[in-house]
Amino acid sequence: MGMTLAEKIISRKIGRTPSPGEIVVLPIDAAMAQDGTAPLMIKSFEGMGAKKVWDGKKAVFVIDHISPSSNEGTSALHKMMRDFAKKHGVTLYDVGEGICHQLLPEKGHVFPGGVVVGADSHTCTHGAFAAFSTGIGSTDMAAVFASGKLWFKVPETFRINIAGEMPRNVMSKDAILYAIGEVGADGATYMSVEFTGDAVGRMSVDSRMAMTNMAVEMGGKTGLIASDGVTRQFLEGRIQVPFLELSADPDAHYSDVLEIEAAKLEPMMSCPHQVDNVKAVSELEGIQVDQVFIGSCTNGRLEDLEVAARVMRGKKVKARTIVMPASRETYLAALKKGIIEELVKSGCAVGVPGCGPCVGGHHGVPSPGEIVISTTNRNFKGRMGCADASIYLSSPLTAAYCALNGRITVPEKVL
Amino acid sequence: MEAIVGRVWKFGDDISTDLIIPGKYKFKTIDLDDLAKHAMEGADPEFASKVSKGDIIVAGENFGCGSSREQAPLVLKHAGVSAVVAKSFARIFYRNSFNVGLPLVECPELYSEVETGDTVEIRLTEGKVLSRGKAFYFKPIPGFLMTILQDGGLVEHYKKRGSFVWEGPTK
Numbered sequence: 001m002g003m004t005l006a007e008k009i010i011s012r013k014i015g016r017t018p019s020p021g022e023i024v025v026l027p028i029d030a031a032m033a034q035d036g037t038a039p040l041m042i043k044s045f046e047g048m049g050a051k052k053v054w055d056g057k058k059a060v061f062v063i064d065h066i067s068p069s070s071n072e073g074t075s076a077l078h079k080m081m082r083d084f085a086k087k088h089g090v091t092l093y094d095v096g097e098g099i100c101h102q103l104l105p106e107k108g109h110v111f112p113g114g115v116v117v118g119a120d121s122h123t124c125t126h127g128a129f130a131a132f133s134t135g136i137g138s139t140d141m142a143a144v145f146a147s148g149k150l151w152f153k154v155p156e157t158f159r160i161n162i163a164g165e166m167p168r169n170v171m172s173k174d175a176i177l178y179a180i181g182e183v184g185a186d187g188a189t190y191m192s193v194e195f196t197g198d199a200v201g202r203m204s205v206d207s208r209m210a211m212t213n214m215a216v217e218m219g220g221k222t223g224l225i226a227s228d229g230v231t232r233q234f235l236e237g238r239i240q241v242p243f244l245e246l247s248a249d250p251d252a253h254y255s256d257v258l259e260i261e262a263a264k265l266e267p268m269m270s271c272p273h274q275v276d277n278v279k280a281v282s283e284l285e286g287i288q289v290d291q292v293f294i295g296s297c298t299n300g301r302l303e304d305l306e307v308a309a310r311v312m313r314g315k316k317v318k319a320r321t322i323v324m325p326a327s328r329e330t331y332l333a334a335l336k337k338g339i340i341e342e343l344v345k346s347g348c349a350v351g352v353p354g355c356g357p358c359v360g361g362h363h364g365v366p367s368p369g370e371i372v373i374s375t376t377n378r379n380f381k382g383r384m385g386c387a388d389a390s391i392y393l394s395s396p397l398t399a400a401y402c403a404l405n406g407r408i409t410v411p412e413k414v415l
Numbered sequence: 416m417e418a419i420v421g422r423v424w425k426f427g428d429d430i431s432t433d434l435i436i437p438g439k440y441k442f443k444t445i446d447l448d449d450l451a452k453h454a455m456e457g458a459d460p461e462f463a464s465k466v467s468k469g470d471i472i473v474a475g476e477n478f479g480c481g482s483s484r485e486q487a488p489l490v491l492k493h494a495g496v497s498a499v500v501a502k503s504f505a506r507i508f509y510r511n512s513f514n515v516g517l518p519l520v521e522c523p524e525l526y527s528e529v530e531t532g533d534t535v536e537i538r539l540t541e542g543k544v545l546s547r548g549k550a551f552y553f554k555p556i557p558g559f560l561m562t563i564l565q566d567g568g569l570v571e572h573y574k575k576r577g578s579f580v581w582e583g584p585t586k
Binding site: 023025035036037039040043044047048049050065066071073074077118119120121123135136137138139140142143146147149150151185186189190219221274359360361362378380381382383385387 | 569579
């Protein structure tokens with residue numbers, strides 16, 4: 001029997017066909033911790049009595065969650081990371097470089113067939129490049145930093161097939177929100193979520209990453225997409241290993257399948273306070289909006305900013321709108337294209353590349369009773385720093401329309 | 416391992432790590448005395464002040480969903496929680512809990528048979544929970560995770576052995 005993409009990547013590492021459920025030990029190609037998880041990682045690493053980081057080129061720190069720091073406590077934790085990185089030769093991306101899940105692929109740490117772990121649950125994002133990539137905790141990460149290896153349970157695979165043309169006002173974010181609504185917050189727990197279909201094949205890297213990013217929101221261990229010409233175009237010149245085209249075998253066994261007819265999709269939103277509480281934007285139209293956030297490891301990429309700027313061009317936002325590019329590279333590209341200028345002219349507050357208001361740690365915190373439209377991946381109670389605010393998740397296109405109207409609005413309704 | 420006996424705190428489905436320890440606290444300190452004051456704050460603001468050493472959390476589906484923050488099992492353990500029994504757990508939370516020495520038990524049958532304030536007994540090695548005179552069985556915890564748990568978590572495990580349990584027979 002053929003292999004799913006996850007099984008194929010694992011088989012290349014262990015030299016045989018793995019069976020779902022079995023425990024395997026895999027060598028790690030990239031290991032990342034961010035400022036919310038690295039300090040505990042350091043504490044565990046030192047507590048273990050480990051002396052040496054296994055490979056400073058593969059071990060990465062990113063300061064992105066509270067970046068730049070807003071208080072002394074956080075600054076002390078950032079310093080702890082910088083000191084450790086210097087001592088052990090760990091690759092450090094400091095304030096202003098951007099979000100970990102944008103930086104790992106941009107800086108060449110992710111490649112098809114690689115195994116990536118991150119002390120951040122959205123590490124599943126990197127499966128967009130056919131890498132087996134998953135989130136772990138700080139102490140697991142300390143074990144990786146010490147040994148370069150980790151145990152994994154070989155996951156079963158949940159296939160999500162998206163076929164046909166998506167309507168013009170639908171982005172990949174709408175497809176993944178729809179899927180999460182169907183599958184549920186724990187419907188793919190422990191599983192690899194593999195995205196297939198001609199619609200996925202036509203998607204840009206930015207669009208693909210928005211979907212794999214949210215695999216964890218249905219419980220997934222990783223989100224995976226076959227590597228192809230689109231992947232190659234992005235990775236060439238960045239990665240230090242030969243590019244590989246990897247895909248599942250045609251006769252692979254999937255534990256579950258969700259078929260999505262792209263043409264039937266419409267703009268979607270996750271409603272408070274669960275990501276799987278998904279409704280069509282058309283059902284929510286008219287709800288007043290206080291704040292809009294366009295950014296994050298889900299939708300802070302060039303394509304996302306470009307869509308927002310196209311909608312806002314020459315108009316003014318009615319809701320308070322915060323925009324954060326996913327990385328310095330994204331920021332520079334958006335500057336060059338005039339995107340940032342359009343957004344600023346429209347009244348958006350454009351900030352430093354990083355996680356921004358998504359994590360509710362340092363800025364952009366809503367007040368009690370406020371309604372937030374966010375292009376991020378989580379709307380749990382308290383997520384953005386205020387337990388009494390309501391967060392709706394949407395595509396950047398929908399978010400831009402909501403920002404302009406100050407109300408929940410179906411984008412480009414008149415086609 | 417000895418039986419774990421404790422008083423129950425019952426919670427529902429999808430208790431996320433944002434409810435267990437809101438993100439706004441975890442970026443400022445890794446001091447567990449400070450962080451544990453906010454344990455379960457999002458689900459029950461009185462939990463941290465009322466929880467006693469040895470108490471057991473019983474919850475529904477997908478406990479610990481959301482972020483990879485290890486502070487979530489750490490604050491529960493530090494606040495005195497001796498184990499969590501749930502219908503199911505989110506994947507990263509599951510690994511993290513064993514790594515910090517907090518036992519988790521997946522036992523869906525217990526949920527409807529227990530209320531906050533009850534006393535339950537967990538026998539990990541036997542795969543059994545006792546409540547109101549009835550026994551509920553669960554799939555035993557994999558051997559290598561029991562080893563990590565018995566060593567007191569992954570840090571103590573490595574300190575004691577100088578290698579990780581999974582590096583041995585699977586090499």
